[in-house]
Amino acid sequence: MSSTVIKGGTIVTGDLSYAADVRIEGGRITEIGPNLSGDTVLDATGAYVMPGGIDPHTHLEMPFMGTYSADDFESGTRAALSGGTTMVVDFALPSPGQGLLDALQMWDNKAGRANCDYSYHMAVTWWGEQVFDEMKTVIEDRGINTFKHFMAYKGALMVNDDELFASFNRLAELGGIAMVHAENGDVVAELTAKLLAEGNTGPEAHAYSRPAQVEGEATNRAIMIADMAGVPLYVVHVSSEDAHEAIRRARSLGKRVWGEPLIQHLTLDESEYFHPDWDHAARRVMSPPFRNKKHQDSLWAGLMSGSLSVVATDHCAFTTEQKRYGIGDFSKIPNGTGGLEDRMPMLWTHGVATGRITPNEFVAITSTNIAKILNCYPKKGAILVGADADIVVWDPTKEKTITAGSQQSAIDYNVFEGHKVKGLPRFTLTRGHVAVHDGEIRTQEGHGQFVKRPGNGTVNRALSTWKDLTAPRPVERTGIPATGV
Ligand code: URP
Ligand code: ZN
Ligand code: ZN
Ligand code: ZN
Numbered sequence: 001m002s003s004t005v006i007k008g009g010t011i012v013t014g015d016l017s018y019a020a021d022v023r024i025e026g027g028r029i030t031e032i033g034p035n036l037s038g039d040t041v042l043d044a045t046g047a048y049v050m051p052g053g054i055d056p057h058t059h060l061e062m063p064f065m066g067t068y069s070a071d072d073f074e075s076g077t078r079a080a081l082s083g084g085t086t087m088v089v090d091f092a093l094p095s096p097g098q099g100l101l102d103a104l105q106m107w108d109n110k111a112g113r114a115n116c117d118y119s120y121h122m123a124v125t126w127w128g129e130q131v132f133d134e135m136k137t138v139i140e141d142r143g144i145n146t147f148k149h150f151m152a153y154k155g156a157l158m159v160n161d162d163e164l165f166a167s168f169n170r171l172a173e174l175g176g177i178a179m180v181h182a183e184n185g186d187v188v189a190e191l192t193a194k195l196l197a198e199g200n201t202g203p204e205a206h207a208y209s210r211p212a213q214v215e216g217e218a219t220n221r222a223i224m225i226a227d228m229a230g231v232p233l234y235v236v237h238v239s240s241e242d243a244h245e246a247i248r249r250a251r252s253l254g255k256r257v258w259g260e261p262l263i264q265h266l267t268l269d270e271s272e273y274f275h276p277d278w279d280h281a282a283r284r285v286m287s288p289p290f291r292n293k294k295h296q297d298s299l300w301a302g303l304m305s306g307s308l309s310v311v312a313t314d315h316c317a318f319t320t321e322q323k324r325y326g327i328g329d330f331s332k333i334p335n336g337t338g339g340l341e342d343r344m345p346m347l348w349t350h351g352v353a354t355g356r357i358t359p360n361e362f363v364a365i366t367s368t369n370i371a372k373i374l375n376c377y378p379k380k381g382a383i384l385v386g387a388d389a390d391i392v393v394w395d396p397t398k399e400k401t402i403t404a405g406s407q408q409s410a411i412d413y414n415v416f417e418g419h420k421v422k423g424l425p426r427f428t429l430t431r432g433h434v435a436v437h438d439g440e441i442r443t444q445e446g447h448g449q450f451v452k453r454p455g456n457g458t459v460n461r462a463l464s465t466w467k468d469l470t471a472p473r474p475v476e477r478t479g480i481p482a483t484g485v
Pocket of ligand 2: 181236237287
C-alpha cells in the first residue's frame, strides 16, 4: 500500500499544537511522530496541519422557493475542498406528504457526485404516522441522528408547536438530536404582507420582515419545548444577540443546547441590503438576514466564551438570474447565500488573525466540535491514528482577494467579493486523496462517501439519564384516608 507523509508542519487540533509528521495509508492516518518517511511527501514547513473543516449546514441542489440551489454535490464539494472543508452535512428535505426514506433516496441520487465525504440531516417538514414510524429507520438503519424543524417558511416547510413537540418527544425516545430554524413564521408572514401592502417591495424589506425578535422568540420557544421533551437541541444559523441570549441562558441552566452562527453573519452586516444596486442586495437575501455590529459582536463573543459552538455556512447558492424572480416582491427572492469555499479563510482572517479566537479554537469550531456534536468523532474532526485522513495543511501566510471569477461555486457572484483573506489551504486531503495541491484542484467526482452518525450519543445518554432521574413520580404515602366516611 502506498503511503503519503505530511512533513515538517505543526499539528493543530482542538486542544493542542505540536510539531510532528503524519503518515497516511489507505485513506487513514496510520502514524504521527517525528522523522516519518513515505512514498509521497507533502511539505508542510511553516504550515499548520489541521483536521479538515466540516460544514454542518449546506443545501446542495435544494428544491426551494420554486427553483433549485445552483451548487450541486459536485461543484459544492469542490468549493468546500478548495477552501479546506472536507465534509459537508446537507439537509434531506421531504416535500409535504413525502416519506423520509423516499426523500433520502432522492438525496442519495444527488450525492453520488460528491468529491468529499458527506452526511445528511433529516428535515421534518410535516407530521404524521409515517414520519413517526420512519424516524426510527432513519436513525437506526440509515445512521442519521439529526432532524431539522423549520419554525419559519409558513405554508411551505414550517411546522407548528404541536408538531414540534411530537417530533421532539419521538427524538428523545429514539436518541436523536432536534435542530431548529428558529424564526416565528407567523409573525414573519404578517410583517411580509404588511410591508408589501405599504409598497416596501425591495430586498431591504426582507430584513425588515425578520427582525431579531422573531428569532429570539422562536429560539427561546424551541429551547423550552426541547427541555420539556428531554431532547438535545441544535439551533442553526444563530444570527442575533436575541437568539444567542436565549441559548446562553439555557446553557447556563444546564440545558443541552448548541448554537451555530454562520460565517456570513459574523463578517457581513445589514448595510448590504441598503446598497443602491438591486442585484447586490438581493444576492445577500437569506434567512435570518444579516444584522448590525451589536449582533455580530455578540456572535463573536459567543464563540470566544463557548456559548456558541460551531461555525457553518448554510451554503444555499442561487444565481443572479434566480434572485431576480423577486423583482417587485422581495418575498419571492430565493433565500440563501454561498460561503463553502470561504468559511475557513474568512474565519481565520477575521477570527484568528485579529486575536478573537486561537488556532485551536478555530479547529474546534470548524471541525472537532461539529464531529463530536453530530457523533462522527474521531472518524472525522481529529488528527489521530485511525482517523480518516481528512486534513488541511494550512498556510497562514498565503493570501488572496475573494472574487467570483476564480471561485469553484457555480454561481456568478460571491457575497465576500473583494474581501482580502490571509490563511489558505496549501493542501487539502479527503480520505488521503490530495484534492487541493498548492492552488491546483485535483478533485475526484464520486470520491465522497456517506458518513453514518448513529443515535444515542453520549449527550443523549446523559440527558435521558438525568430526565429519568428527575421525572415526576407519584408520592409514596404512609396512609390514605378512607373515602366516603
Ligand atoms: O435563507 C436560507 N437560510 N436559506 C436556506 C434554507 C434555510 O433556511 O436554512
Ligand atoms: Zn434555515
Ligand atoms: Zn439552511
Ligand atoms: Zn473581510
